[in-house]
Amino acid sequence: MSTLFTKIINREIPASIVYETDHVIAFNDIDPQAPVHILVVPKKEIPTLNDIELEDSKYIMEMYKAIREITKDLKISEDGYRVITNCNSFGGQEVFHLHFHILGGKKLGSMLCSK
Numbered sequence: 697m698s699t700l701f702t703k704i705i706n707r708e709i710p711a712s713i714v715y716e717t718d719h720v721i722a723f724n725d726i727d728p729q730a731p732v733h734i735l736v737v738p739k740k741e742i743p744t745l746n747d748i749e750l751e752d753s754k755y756i757m758e759m760y761k762a763i764r765e766i767t768k769d770l771k772i773s774e775d776g777y778r779v780i781t782n783c784n785s786f787g788g789q790e791v792f793h794l795h796f797h798i799l800g801g802k803k804l805g806s807m808l809c810s811k
């Protein structure tokens with residue numbers, strides 16, 4: 697069964713898409729935690745950060761290229777932003793399709809890491 701994010705890639709469920717290439721898609725998070733909260737997703741179902749293989753390099757490189765271009769377009773690259781990937785249970789991962797959260801648009805607080 698395909699992941700939630702593959703369904704977005706295949707236009708089976710709607711999303712506010714802000715960027716797309718052959719290997720990557722990016723869309724606004726449905727529950728934004730900052731003025732800018734965008735998810736950058738590879739068009740390959742890599743479940744977690746633990747599952748990235750060398751052969752996935754083109755996806756990972758394009759994800760970073762997407763971050764650079766999106767943040768530049770939104771004019772938040774100079775002020776700065778945060779990129780987060782949650783991994784598995786302790787990391788708080790909910791969707792098991794690799795993704796980077798881009799958070800920005802305001803001065804962010806300290807890293808979320810409650811004791």
Ligand code: AMP
Pocket residue numbers: 700711723724725726727728735781782788789790791792
């Ligand atoms: P994570 O906890 O790192 O797996 O993050 C999953 C993220 O996906 C959360 O920030 C959710 O708000 C977001 N999300 C869940 N469903 C959707 C959706 N249909 N469209 C956009 N973002 C979503």
